[in-house]
Amino acid sequence: MTYQLNKTDRKISGTLSLTGSKSISNRALLIRALCEEPFEINRLAAANDTELMEALIASSDEVRDAGPAGTTFRFLTAYLSLQPGTQILTGTERMKQRPIGVLVEALRSLGANIEYLEKDGYPPLKIGEAETLGSNNQLSISAATSSQYISALLMIAPVLPNGLELTLEGNIVSRSYIEMTLGLMRYFGVTAEWDGNTVKVAPQKYQARDFTVEADWSAASYHYALAAFADELDLQLDGLFPESTQGDAALVPIMEQFGIQSTFNETGVRLTKSGKEPTQMFEWDFILCPDIAQTMAVICAGLGVQGLFSGLETLSIKETDRIKALQVELGKVQAYFSKLPPRFSPNSQKQYFMVEGKADLTNTPAFDTYEDHRMAMAFAPLAMYGTILINEPMVVEKSYPHFYEDLEFLGFTVKR
Template structure:
């Protein structure tokens, strides 16, 4: 389904409730599968969380996770420790192009039995679950944090725990810290010192515990963009959020301050307010928060602010090559933009083409990052329902703000 997005007003006063973080949800779902005494509240209603739940509950010999990259990484580790169970873990044609060799090699070094069904280094995988007794492995520090988190999440179930050494400069510390914080919350002892992470094995039963998932900060990014592009005084309240978040994307509050958005923390929500302050140019290192790069680039284009965004090397292996996709779609709108394999540079452009059809490349973030530009000009989003991967209610929530979505 393609949709045309527009709005006749650029002043907003509204409150939106956003479901649980996809990142937190998927981590807790895996921990709940390992430790059934856990209860989870405010689970994300995203496709990715649904795929993760189905994968964990499946008794089939083939588990298909479609486009869900997190599920591919986490379930690879999960099935590796399911003794006497063999599964083939597969996904969409794009998933079969996304590398997983680093994680597979790490698990095999720990004693796992994982082989490739088609092309070496890529899904589908044949996984024969077994007890893993080795406890030391090294990974490049700049790999996707999901490889690292996948290993950390199963570590309490390993006979001797896990000592994971990260070689080089670590790029995704917030997501690693989120994983470790959730492990600590259920009673697992962890140590993260310099480039070595230790997770100790569980020696006693995990006590019954209810864990509440904080709402998704990545989903909040689109409202930061809307407020940044709106009239001074516009205000959107989002729930449920907390000031001391485990999510790295909570850096939005600091980053968007330079684009005229103030963040106020209330008991269970945040209030975004448009204020008359915008930087002359934006320069961000998004090594720790690459998932919000698309939103920031589109916001800067809409505000006619030049930007230089670095630390984006992981974007090339997401649902699509997000850097090339951004370049292609922003250029359609009239942007002057260049990209490398890890950075994006946007110059000021006085051109903003109307009624442009934005291709989304099976990527939920492409659809949602470009939608706020409807404040400036009507825009068409192709394959609009791709948003269901992380935020199924997105278009309905935009309608509640006063956007027309046809």
Template sequence: MINAIYIKRKKGEVSSRVNLPGSKSITNRAFIINALSGGRINIINPSDAEDSIVLKNLLDEQGPTFDVGHAGTVMRFLAALFSIIQGERILTGSERMKQRPVKELIRVLSSIGADIQFLGKKGFPPLKIKGKKLSGGKVDINSTISSQYVSAMLMIAPYLENGLVISLKGRVISAPYIEMTLDLMKKCGAKIHEKDTLITVASGEYTPADIIVEKDWSAASYWYELVAISYEAEITLSGLSKQTIQGDSVLDEIFKNFGVRSKEIAGNTVLIKLPQPILNRFDYDFTNCPDLAQAVAVTMAAKGIKGILSGITSLRIKETDRISALSTELEKLGVATLCGADYIEILGDKINKQDVTIETYQDHRMAMAFAPLAEVLGEIRIKNPGVVKKSYPGFWIELENAGFEITV
């Protein structure tokens, strides 16, 4: 395993045709729906992200122990799935996974009769799950923690004896991901009614359907960032369409503030850099798109823009505490920050230090968010570059193709 890489900017305009991965969010939901349907869903262009491969492999295993590694989505989705499939299973993961809470999801599953025990610290993996037929009914879910809890419950709902009525309590975070789940379920025949904060799913089954996995808008954020901090750039994102069920497509509007303009040509999105005055300040609520916050924060730091990025509570319980990690690494670069429970404030100091090594904290988005800074610094060192395989295995190859030299 490579411990660190050096990324060096070559001369000339940043220009490339970039191959993005398929959306792992769509892929992972498609895999769960397909498993419940008995293999009747045709999944086209699934993601090659490590998380998706882990889920696919675990769905093919017999157990009794299932190790998700660092894949939080897989942990949550399988906890719900295994609760309704006959048999006893142990669901575990990495040491970091054992620090990521699942208490609310297990509480909700238990309220409809699921038999789940915590084998370590209460509220956290590993889990012992005795799967059985569940009746369903009405449940309340605290929707301020993770939308994945809601999605996990929604996807198993057609296979509950009485279906499921979900009442969302509190401010819903990452709401577009819940909408994505509902969209895919409907495509596969689920009967769903939505009213205010209530979602009703009728008992039934998924029916044969094709799910075409879109290119990943979350992965596109690092290319928008690169264009934003470049003097001159043109990047074509192959196959990325603005006709999408992914909420992270809002990054197209966000990055207009940083001089990035896009146009869709023949099913591809082309990014160009326009000269414009640099903003003094940019504030944004990322409640619906927290995975974009790292790319935006680093963009602001590179351009010396002040601002508060809020609505990012969920970043505290990701692969690492992303708020703390962002603050630590930006401070290394000479950028002062202030952090709270659900925000990071960039105080406006432009990056002013070189020869910096960026820690990635086993977090793919930390590696990809800081890598484009080679455009500004000339060179940057990234530790544990292999973490990108979690969502974007081809990222380093694509960065080389865009005009960067990568050495060990």
């Protein structure tokens, strides 16, 4: 399936109510499953991953298929290790290529009963009932590993008989997602001590409290891209909070560099032009907000701004290898996403990537999506400059099912 997108003007105006954050929603669902009493979760993400998470938690099936949902798979691995009986947790072929070994070995060291059914270190998993889970409460894992592994361990920590003392070895990546997890745990009555690289969670009970999910700042990034490309702008995005637990809220200061003013009000944030010209050289470390790196690469290409990106360590193990995907797809419009040699960062040891060139849509480009929702949505704003094609466009259902309808509301033509 392919969608054709274009827009005949460069005007963006209107009001959108964004879907709830998938990251927050999935954490709230797991905490509710671990809580002894039910509570209401308002504004859950209208996303396939979240609907799947909710359904699989409630399921009594022996085989549970998480499809392509990485967060769902990782959180359920930890959750099912606490449950009676035996379950098999599987996913798509791409999911079977995404490593799970760090989390499985960590859970095993706590006493979990988990076996690999195919390739060691990868899904699918056979998760049996554990007789001694939590007897050991001290654990060390690499701080450079996925924050979803760390969050999964932290969320089950308070219900373990001896709690958990988790030491993160090395430099912490995606710290904002760990802080999001601890903030949600705190909202539901669980305290934790984070001292240096060690997080201690004593055994305690989650307290049931009704909860409202903030809108998804990752979803907002695609509309910030539209704002950056627009000549006329007055866009209201409802559901976003000025004090956010999401690392992707870094969009507010980032987009100031591109002439976008964010003004918070009672229902969300209003985007207008600040009157400042976009920067000609953009530099950012995405270690706390890796999910908006694709969007920012496309913004730089669309405007012809040179971009220097770092903090992309986790992009290669997402739904696809997002670095390779960006290189291929930006190349279709004569823009380039290049890895810089180590000599450019001899002291910091950071890995830098450079975005160069201005997107040329003379020949209608057809962008591939690689089973990755963010590839589809990051490249869609280029339709502000001319007609584009999006292959396998409905990957957006993973996190933002109404994405194309929202584009149509803003004046885009979407031919299905």
